[in-house]
Amino acid sequence: MTLAPQASPLLSLTDIGKTYVEPVLGGVALQLHAGQVLALTGENGAGKSTLSKIICGLEPATTGAMLLDGLPYQPASRGHAEQLGIRMVMQELNLLPTLSVAENLYLNQLPHRFGWIDRARLERDARALMAQVGLDEIDPWTPVGQLGIGHQQMIEIARNLIGDCRLLVLDEPTAMLTHREVELLFAQIARLTAQGVAIIYISHRLEELKRVADRIAVLRDGELVCDDDIAGYGSADLVQLMVGRAADAEIDLSGRDIGGPLLRLRGLGRTGVVQPTDLEVKAGEIVGIAGLIGSGRTELLRLIFGADRADSGDIFLGHGDAPATIDSPRAAVAAGIAMITEDRKGQGLLLTQSIAVNASLARLDGVSRAGWLDGAAEAEVAGRYIDQLGIRSRNGEQKVAELSGGNQQKVVIGRWLYRDCAVMLFDEPTRGIDIGAKFDIYNVLADLARQGKGLLIVSSDLRELMLICDRIAVMSAGRIVDTFERGAWSQDELLAAAFSGYLSPNGGGNGSTGDTNDNQTNKAAPLAAA
Template sequence: MPPTQSHSPSAPLLALSGIGKSYAAPVLDGIDLDLHPGQVLALTGENGAGKSTLSKIVCGLVEASAGGMLLDGQPYQPASRTAAEALGIRMVMQELNLIPTLSIAENLFLEKLPQRFGWIDRRRLGADARQQMEVVGLGDLDPWTPVGELGLGHQQMVEIARNLIGSCRCLVLDEPTAMLTSREVELLFSRIERLRDEGVAIIYISHRLEELKRIADRIVVLRDGKLVCDEDISRHSTEQLVQLMAGELAKVDLDSDQRKIGAPVLRVRALARAGVVEPASLDLHAGEVLGIAGLIGSGRTELLRLIFGADRADAGEVFIGDSPAPAHIRSPRDAVRAGIAMVTEDRKGQGLLLPQAISVNTSLADLGRVSRHGVLDHAREADVAADYVRKLRIRSGSVAQAAGELSGGNQQKVVIARWLYRDCPIMLFDEPTRGIDIGAKSDIYRLFAELAGQGKGLLVVSSDLRELMQICDRIAVMSAGRIAGVFGRDDWSQERILAAAFSGYVGRQEAVHAAQVAGNTA
């Protein structure tokens, strides 16, 4: 049954019809959507639901594979972000688009610096910058401050201020409050209300449902690239929205019921890093696949990096096996020596030597085993790589092929092969199936089952909740840097896990409101 829709009586500013987008697999499918002047539309959904992709299509950063758009009733197909901005369609992305070495003023007007006699008019630039900074509550800052010296919250506000320069008819905000303090959030909301009164249409993307209820008129929910709700936001409770986002889970049998769970191979106790991960404790058992769920920015990757020694913890300890003494892990090298492997989410930037051969990348974690008297045995290295190419079904011309020439799924398999060769009893996986096709995913799922069957402990971070529920024995949920709950197969559901993932943000927003009420009544 198609979702009911609630629209304002005015003619649409922007109309989307049948919008679709495919990469290795469909990301968006048949999206129909109208956006009206002076309307704040909340766009939400699970990680990977297609929110950012849809907004990038609207703003000219990505081209749709299917469907069309109308702006003021006329065909609209921006060839670039610049083309969209020229028509008043602007976007503040999660990834800041600022140059840290330049000042606030220069970043604000970089594409249109005021000039006089062929030189930059610094007096006018400073005055214009101060005026624009006042708009977002940054009037107390020196406009000549280098952006790199600002905190992330202030940088985000500079980015918002930059996008409000000139004609703005539609503003897309992608997770705009993720790095803001409560005061900055209030300033942003105040500005949004003013823009709405001025007739600007706003698409507000966020996981923070209580925040959406406060600022938006209408809510659109995406699930698996499809639009499943387009209604007045007041019609839905937080619990109902979570249910809409969750949908039904497809069952996949990976023999999880037959796994033999042993003693802990990894014990984490009160591990923390200020501002990123609150004291976190968990046990990972031999033969177990333990998932870590949570929203983007909840601290999942950061927790794995602390365990692996890639970041320095401020507090807490890590214990290996049944050792009563904590492991001294100050670097990834220490972690590997302690028997911990980590497959990073950035396989191209941090996981692989892209110009190097598959054989080189496979043996990299244990060169001693393919060396004789300190000299690499290339024939032995090639034999090892060939064995893993066969076992993991890595599609390649030969083991001499450069890793950078492989598909994403095959690149991921090469990274995994390296750590299989090292034979670590504890394996950390950060987004192991992101950006790979369904066939490669199935291969990796089967591999996880095999590794768990061998008695290894697997700790898996994924933004795909369905994936975690298919492959894991237990799921720990992080929210706002804390472990909000741990669920076993007997007591989990998508609704419960999503509710836990949102809990830290809902509580934080309620605390802000309580403080405001207390301040107003004082």
Template sequence: MLPTDSPSQSASLLTLSGIGKRYAAPVLDGIDLQLRAGQVLALTGENGAGKSTLSKIVCGLVDASAGQMYLDGQPYAPASRTEAEALGIRMVMQELNLIPTLTIAENLFLEKLPQRFGWINRKQLAAAAKVQMEVVGLGELDPWTPVGELGLGHQQMVEIARNLIGSCRCLVLDEPTAMLTNREVELLFSRIEKLRAEGVAIIYISHRLEELKRIADRIVVLRDGRLVCDEDITRHSTEQLVQMMAGELTKVDLDTGHRRIGAPLLKVRGLGRSGAVQPASFDLHGGEILGVAGLIGSGRTELLRLIFGADRADSGEVFIGDATHAADLRSPKHAVRAGIAMVTEDRKGQGLLLPQSISINTSLADLGRVSRAGVLDHAAEDSAARDFVGKLRIRSNHVGQAAGELSGGNQQKVVIARWLYRDCPVMLFDEPTRGIDIGAKADIYKLFAELSGQGKGLLVVSSDLRELMQICDRIAVMSAGRIVETFARADWSQERILAAAFSGYVSRQEAGAAEPAGNTV
């Protein structure tokens, strides 16, 4: 690696030397890296290993506590994201940086809105937005659509499109495909190849090792804030990379052979909402993991929200257990009282109180258990949180640490801990392992096995078909807002599930309608 007193090297676009970062404890320690123009560098590691912190230092969002950086051999220390972007260093963050009340066009060109006589030139803005949207495969959308009305996958593509505007010398992508469909992933990879050919350096952060092997030249593995690998990616197998990330070989196998399926815990009858979910009926049994597959816009998340009372249904009823009267699900509060928990796909916006501690976030769904005469027992609250921190391997300094200071994957574990603490018999999971590393994913799978073994019913939405096929007893497939088919483990195949997921759109395409942007089942 390049010594700090000799920064110049013609082949290196960006050089990091001895980069460190401390908060209450060290997060990064002595990181040395070199990145060449036109190179795709894969950056991976477990949640909390320091990947996002390192990328934020490179992009001016966080100051390093130690070390130096050089851009084209010259000292580089951006004081802000804006300063880094002016030098061509851009970042698409895992947490989206969009304003939901503004339109796609306004979000794309927020800092450079075309004007005429002091007014926004809407015609010019729309035209420029359409060009940029076509780059990432969003050409079918109206540029005046408010971003808040888009699904997370489409929002991610808008964020990527925004960062491809103007000069870009180094692009940092933090878990860019976590919310994307196969079609969108292919468009992104195609764009990465073009950027590479244009001499743009890419830092690609992901836990999806198959993606990294496909697009990257080099791989850097961080573990506990230290660099443990910086080599040609072809030199290591997936198993070796996992071992370097976790410090031990981690398997994600789930034993489904001895699961006992009991009586229905949840009966959904004709539940629907106009424009989102066609009347749906199914049973979720005790001890069962029922997956929900489908394309983006197929109604998977919307179905879970109806069951949880987050959206009001136009039709249908939900029964809990052997009850003969429908459950009162007019709000999430009523759903929780009925014994239903939900881990949402948007942990930051809907799942956590980010400024509050791990302890508070863990006990939030059942404060009565840690209260005495209406007064919170903080010792009991901390004790409960410590149990889940250990069980779920939540990387943190202490249970009093703010949830917003944790990595994305560890934040997701805190949300799951809250509902485990509440101990609801029916648990709804919307993309539960999105943005979670391989080791943590194995922990979640084992947890699912434990919960089903306890007789709980799990309803799991996932965009990872392999995940659903690995953990589920049955998979219901949604297409165009309707449950079109349900497969048992002995009957499903990837091809049959995919065919079912697209089936609801075939008639539309034959009638000349545009192909919907899809989310991989």
């Protein structure tokens, strides 16, 4: 239970605005009390992250003022804000991959004796903190870079629970978490609010907001359009506030001709990660892969794309009887396979480059003349996908690093649309994307299927897979345990299958612990310019 709001707010915002080249935030006024959970939502690019960064000292406001406990508050840096008890878990992680989990958790306050790090105390403290967020089974000396995105997210959350925390900002905290991890996070939120900690909870998952929040604040185009008790709002009301229209309830999957197989896996596997796997994707078909984090979903896509090397099995393309040789991402692209990776910043984008450069990266021969890049051709490609995917940007010359997470994901998708591959692998295609933009992406996927592409989609959102897929294969402990046809599945059956590999006496077949995380192997191969 959260504490009843006090008469004096912990944090007050008045007329907060931010302008880069153009205004991105304007006239925002909010109050937050100790022990209160404020749900902050809105479309990608609406200003949520900008507002949070201003509160947490990562960006200065252009206009307006803030009060903390009634006193002027203007943090000069993130460190300054943290000294005052203001913490933020960002959607894009801020961990050092070569350091261990324990070292990342206590990086700024490593315990020491006589000038040496006290490893025994560091391990003891790290294990206690990791247990709070359900990471008991991970060795605290494991390098963070060997863990997948979901586990890294929980480490980032745990790190911000250390010390005196008065206000915690959580930016899309559950985007890559399993159901179990989400429940652990909610338990931590309840514990913190009971201690008087205020929470700003940023999420596009509207069903979560009512579970954790007292109030709802909605931003649209940089302006605050709602600040009210959340009890009076349903999901449809919030969608209307966020996007100014109702989101579609269904996706039109008609007009497709399901053809012959485009992709066939026969015994494809990698020891300790993915057991020998058979799978088929046909022309015009959308096949989903469900499963828990650590079940081997991402690893399977990486094997298909050549980012990791399989040690068993074959990949067949089309009707060919001879297996394809796919030993690198470059070979996969040449064979007509595209991959939209879950880690868009680390493996999907050149952040310092423009939208135009990123959108055309997978097909440079289309934007070059006599060996030289044609800027006008790049701009035309960028403009096409900015319009088609609704990418919020000034123009095609804007740096990708300046875009919101959802718009960055759209740039990655646009690149592969431009490449026009027959087989398209999507790993968490709508992670961090608001509900309005999600349906834009779903319609793009449906259009690709109508064009005869074969789509293989990994998603942690079962409802997403149930909405857009023709078949759903469920992975558990490194192997496909069941496959469901459209109309023959339920969320309960999919969840039961996802847990099944860990419940049997021989569960955990994808590794000695049965708890390896997606993307745990070979994190080094970048997929941006395969």
